[in-house]
Amino acid sequence: MRENCERPFEDARAMPPGVYTSEAFLTLEQRDLFEHEWLCVGRASALAQSGDYLTARIGDQPVAVLRDTDGALRALSNVCLHRMSVLLEGQGNVHRIVCPYHAWNYTLDGKLAGAPLMDRQPGFCKEHYALPAVRCETWQGWIYVTLNEHAPPVSAHLAELSALIEPYGMTDYVETFHEEHVWDTNWKILAENFMESYHLPMLHRATVGPHSKLDEMECPPGHRAFNYHWITKEATLPIGNAHPANQRLQGHWRRTTALLAIYPTHLVTLTPGYFWYLILQPMGVGKVHIRFGGGLAPEFIDDPKATDYMATLKTLLDEVNAEDRRGVEAVFRVVHAPLAKPGRLSPLERPNYDFARYLASRLGAM
Template sequence: MADQTGTIAGQTLIDALRTGGERSFDDARAMPPDVYTSPEFLACEQRDLFAKEWQCVGRASILAEPGDYLTAQIGDQPVVVVRDEQGQLKAMSNVCLHRMSVLLEGRGNIRRIVCPYHAWNYGLDGQLKGAPMMDEQAGFCKESYRLPAIRCEQWQGWIYVTLDTDALPVDRQLAELTELIAPYGMTDYIETFYEEHVWDTNWKILAENFMESYHLPMLHRATVGPHSKLEEMECPPGRAAFNYHWITKEASLPIGNAHPDNTRLEGHWRKTTALLAIYPTHLVTLTPGYFWYLVLQPQGVGRVHIRFGGGLAPEFVADPQASAYMASLKTLLDDVNAEDRRGVEAVFRGVHAPLAKPGHLSRLERPNYDFARYLAARLAQP
């Protein structure tokens, strides 16, 4: 009975989202508070989004050598992505086939995948190579053990994985975005830092915060806010798999504009930033000189795990002042993140209020409207 009640509660919220999405954008409102606080709604997201959609796990360039690996999580499924001996990226289940321990943590380089529990060990292709003392068991056949493969594709230098064998290829889903941002050459941007954090907020509150720039002048008044011109921001309608908007600004750092050696960008594009929200959880700020990104993973309704990284366009990496540019970028982003954390944690406290009520969206929150419609469409599937 409890499970049925939860299903009804989740479906009621999905219906409310669908109703909101049927409004024209001129009359659009924020999402209902319960979509951020309901465990039943999160269960729907885990079932229909995280178990089915493509999800980014990082930059391909950090896995440069055979044996380089990174780990991630798709819902309840631990994943490892490794560069094999042939130089190919492979994604596999990160769970031992013996007693089901998680195999690897974090990032690093390995010659074999060794289970920390009983030392069963696997090659970079996932094939079991060794299992101590198991040759004493007549029914054991080492050749029958291989870590299950997980779909893995690359787009613009990013690694994506999915558990859905029927999902359309990433490059097809993001074909329009590829065309929109082609002059930036994001594939060649170099990651220079990476961190992981956990914040006390709902994952969608953080995603929405990234998607809109309406908050910049106030929340980021001590950092990037004064350099952002709201009247010049463009927020076009989103697409099925992503939304985006443009900001033309006078950069607070030299790396915010195109490097003199950058011949890809011309005119106002040399100082235009693209804000990209690739559903469900990959968020990228792409400027002519640098990029930074967030990849989100809910840990319950009130906590979100964040993969946070960034780096420079190739011209700035090659510049003699590259180290100084990297340091200044990280300092700026740390300050911006601190401001964002205060903002999104305050919103999460607010959505619990008995008198909380969603208000109308501004024209600069078009991405939030599109995000809500995406959720309603995906979560409404039977």
């Protein structure tokens, strides 16, 4: 893989099969990527009320992100301090974090509030117990977490991307749905599929493919923390272009879509009228957990037809996702084949080349 990454883009190949199938490679990813990088876990607006929470993993570490009683976002270890049971599952709202195993329970800031019968144990002091905190910051309305105490703030980490997409005002986009899925593929196969639009005319021929013109796509070189590409077009859906009330976007920006791959696992399609995203979490080499969501720009939320726009968007994205699932699961089924070899990348797969170079630069042993 490293040898391939040293080639100039004009001579670049796809990543070798072992990158997707090797358990040892996944172990390196968990150690050198997931336990050190900023990882997105969802939209801050999904945790609007005190006690709202969502759960995720940073490598092998379960994490709960919640809105505390003061309205601040916190990330905590999602492991009980008694016998190490997982505390919270999925997403929801709680007044107190209660362990489902022995009912040790914690306040929303992680302090131990109660431990049944432990007052009978000499020397036990609940004030000495608090769930370890995890770094948690927001960027453009997204929640990011990391175990890396030395990582720069996420706003600095993604400052170059903030400058590129500033006209959209993504912070104010409103999430209208989110779901969780598990697909039978390697997480990088799905990430690469999202990063490039070369596949749109064929894989998505029943949905967005006929409206996707390859010669309208621009794929600039990627940056250290992300890659991106642009599509400037007249959208077939009203929400694909800027709303008439949108005063932020001018000129070509009113019809330009940005496709963002924020390393390692946050993938966003940002249009003038809507956004949708995937957040990936490997569950082994052949399974990936997906947090899938989307929503509308504020002008479309305020439009009298907002409900119709939401329904139209969800229907389209469900169909596109089903097509992508068939494609990426088909790749994983045969990437093990003895005669499978990586081919040359097209001009529109520059993001895949940059992603491979990112991986090669982060993984300490390959």
